[in-house]
Amino acid sequence: MKPVPLDSCEAASAKHAFFQSLAPGQMLESLFDAVPGVHYFVKDRDSRFMTGSSSFAHTLGELSMDGMVGKTDYDYSPDFLADAFYADDQRVMQSGQALLNKVELVPAEDGSLDWLSTTKLPLFDLNGTVVGMAGVTRIIQDSDAVYADHPEMHLIVNYVREHYREKLSVADMAKVGGISVSSQERLFRRTFGLTPLMYLRKTRLNAACKLLRDSETSLAEIAVLCGFNDQTNMTRAFRLELKITPLRYRRRFS
Numbered sequence: 517m518k519p520v521p522l523d524s525c526e527a528a529s530a531k532h533a534f535f536q537s538l539a540p541g542q543m544l545e546s547l548f549d550a551v552p553g554v555h556y557f558v559k560d561r562d563s564r565f566m567t568g569s570s571s572f573a574h575t576l577g578e579l580s581m582d583g584m585v586g587k588t589d590y591d592y593s594p595d596f597l598a599d600a601f602y603a604d605d606q607r608v609m610q611s612g613q614a615l616l617n618k619v620e621l622v623p624a625e626d627g628s629l630d631w632l633s634t635t636k637l638p639l640f641d642l643n644g645t646v647v648g649m650a651g652v653t654r655i656i657q658d659s660d661a662v663y664a665d666h667p668e669m670h671l672i673v674n675y676v677r678e679h680y681r682e683k684l685s686v687a688d689m690a691k692v693g694g695i696s697v698s699s700q701e702r703l704f705r706r707t708f709g710l711t712p713l714m715y716l717r718k719t720r721l722n723a724a725c726k727l728l729r730d731s732e733t734s735l736a737e738i739a740v741l742c743g744f745n746d747q748t749n750m751t752r753a754f755r756l757e758l759k760i761t762p763l764r765y766r767r768r769f770s
Contacts, residue, residue, distance in 0.1 A: 668693035
């Protein structure tokens with residue numbers, strides 16, 4: 517027997533009754549886990565994680581979202597990244613307007629940085645008051661317009677991810693992409709909103725932050741492992757981006 521369609525009045529009532537009957541936590545979280553490269557999360561008004569997909573938790577080193585509830589981006593990311601995430605969260609919740617497909621740097625499991633496209637939507641209570649936000653973020657793929665229009669950017673980004681530990685210059689990056697240094701500068705600014713040098717430095721900083729938090733490796737060794745050459749250069753980069761020394765960062769977050 518075929519199902520009978522509802523008129524608009526019946527449909528609205530049926531929709532309300534259907535969602536009222538559902539037990540919480542059985543839809544979006546598991547659904548997004550089935551989509552490769554796509555992660556889902558929900559935060560409260562103070563940008564604390566409330567729920568999300570297991571795949572999202574895994575990218576931040578947690579076994580499940582249970583370990584993330586009540587925590588914030590500052591518990592998982594260095595300040596120079598968490599500050600941007602928090603600012604976007606609050607902008608969405610204060611304005612009640614969505615943030616659509618923002619290209620941003622997000623920590624990867626291996627300590628490097630991934631380029632992701634993120635969408636954030638405000639969540640309202642029954643009185644129309646914003647009580648939080650939901651977000652979906654996905655890794656930018658080869659087929660995305662960012663890389664489809666400029667495949668040289670994909671070559672450069674992948675090269676930096678694989679070789680940031682080595683001695684690497686902006687000129688080296690441009691050579692990998694087969695473009696001039698000036699063209700590379702324009703493309704990075706237009707596409708990602710930062711210079712190639714800033715991207716390289718942020719990639720190295722994120723890797724260093726992960727080692728400072730999760731290991732007892734010496735500062736001098738971390739500097740070499742993350743491509744800073746020596747501890748002095750690493751400290752200078754930390755002061756510039758994070759307004760804190762590597763040692764103070766370790767004491768604060770480890």
